[in-house]
Amino acid sequence: MSKPVLFRVTNNLNIGGVQRRMRSVLPLLTDDFDVHVVTYKDKGVFWDELPELGVQTHFVKLKGKWDLGGIRRMSQLFREYRADIVHTHSLGGNISGILAAAMAGVPVRIGQVHSRGLHWYAKRPLHRWKQKVEESIIHKLFTDKVVHVSQESLEFYAQQTGLPADKLAVLHNGVDFNAMLPDIDPRALKESLGIAPDKICIGFLGRLEKGKGVEFCMRFARTLLSQSDKFAFVIVGGAPEDKLEAMRKEASSWGDGKSVCFTGERKDVANFYNMFNLFMFLSEAQWEGMPGVVLEACSFGLPVLARETRPVREIAGYYPRITFMEDTADPLTITEQALRLPPVDQHGFRSRFSVQAMAERTKELYLSMLNR
Structure with missing residues (x-):
């Protein structure tokens, strides 16, 4: 029996909190899922490292979160690999990636919010309001679950978007304690x-x-x-x-x-x-x-x-x-x-807060969504 195909969508694989968590947790999911990452701004330092750990990497250039040509190419990628789950990260990924997954008919579509202050990042209030409305509409129409790294983030997002409680969940971050080993006195x-x-x-x-x-x-x-x-x-x-x-x-x-x-x-x-x-x-x-x-x-x-x-x-x-x-x-x-x-x-x-506990919670979320 083939494993479910999982795609994570993020802007890059450079050194950052989101990317470091992905670098730690995704290899732990490869026993149960065929794991892929697609980036859309640039590749980053973990690009070549992840395939050595069993995670396939892809790059689909997007000129912006509403780049229809790029979204179409990403959708074709999901179709090519017959994706079962698409899990997107942050505002750009949540719009472009979720739209691409919906166009491809991916059964499970999950967005993720990592911080409440930076998520809608536009400088002008009117532009931030526009970002919030756009993302809220995408999630209401096409997203199965929006996960948050803290209860505070979930509550703030619910208040701002009006999304129902059953569409929101907390998925705490984890640390790869085994990888955090110093090698210098x-x-x-x-x-x-x-x-x-x-x-x-x-x-x-x-x-x-x-x-x-x-x-x-x-x-x-x-x-x-x-x-x-x-x-x-x-x-x-x-x-x-x-x-x-x-x-x-x-x-x-x-x-x-x-x-x-x-x-x-x-x-x-x-x-x-x-x-x-x-x-x-x-x-x-x-x-x-x-x-x-x-x-x-x-x-x-x-x-x-x-x-x-x-x-x-x-x-x-x-x-x-x-x-x-x-x-x-x-x-x-x-x-x-x-x-x-x-x-x-x-x-x-x-x-x-171990990365193993995070991986297990992530696996349980994915399987529960697949088995609805």
């Missing part, structure tokens, strides 16, 4: 970054863009380094080189001038989690769904210092080594408070 990594071995290392990981909290991190670091010389900040994430250089120049006058390091984009994030003594998560509430970087930091047993968001509160229910702070908190006081939190038993956290 943290002391050697510290030395390579020019950080003194006795410094308490505070980490930030994420794209250095609007909503991620990097500006708040910079203010926090400047104040903390003026209060104490015990700390160093390592900020891991991609940004245009001129922006990185500007931030490096600004931070060079803080503390001893060597206590803030900007690494740029890195694939070997496990080495950095293993070096950190404290992890900071500073994204504004509307910009995140279920933050993978917090899950990854928790998997290393790190204390986490975070701005208050409901998704992180969901994580804290399984991992209480998280300190929530107000923007007005004194940096030295709140940092020392977070560092005093004792280690916790990770069994419940790992059972809920």
Whole structure:
């Protein structure tokens, strides 16, 4: 008996939270499904890696989410492989991919929302309203289920779109704990970054863009380094080189001038989690769904210092080594408070947020939809 054919649709396979989750979970589905990924903006760093793990990759260029020629080509791809399930990601994928799946007569069509603030991303309010209306119509007419990475995202989406409750579901992210294995001694990594071995290392990981909290991190670091010389900040994430250089120049006058390091984009994030003594998560509430970087930091047993968001509160229910702070908190006081939190038993956290648990929940969703 042949396996059901699954297509996931995303804009690219570059290094990002969505793509890293897909890189981890899709190979775990290949025993039960014939798994494919189709991208429509560019290919990305995981493009050549996934086929080695049993996941076929395809590229269908789209000039925009309403590119009818591209949608038609994607539909032909689904027909060629006789797709049983199409699972799309984010606004562009949810419109183009769901339309292509409907045109191809794919039996199960699933959309996914990853964050409530960035999902309808247009700058002008009228344009954002248009995006919301367009996607809502697509889902009402053609989508079987819209999944969300947190309960907060689901509730916000339901309120904004009016979609019925039976069309919405939560599918928590997971972490591939087995893949998050460091291969560099943290002391050697510290030395390579020019950080003194006795410094308490505070980490930030994420794209250095609007909503991620990097500006708040910079203010926090400047104040903390003026209060104490015990700390160093390592900020891991991609940004245009001129922006990185500007931030490096600004931070060079803080503390001893060597206590803030900007690494740029890195694939070997496990080495950095293993070096950190404290992890900071500073994204504004509307910009995140279920933050993978917090899950990854928790998997290393790190204390986490975070701005208050409901998704992180969901994580804290399984991992209480998280300190929530107000923007007005004194940096030295709140940092020392977070560092005093004792280690916790990770069994419940790992059972809920492992990539294996995510894969099993995904499999159950797909089979339940196929067997309706």
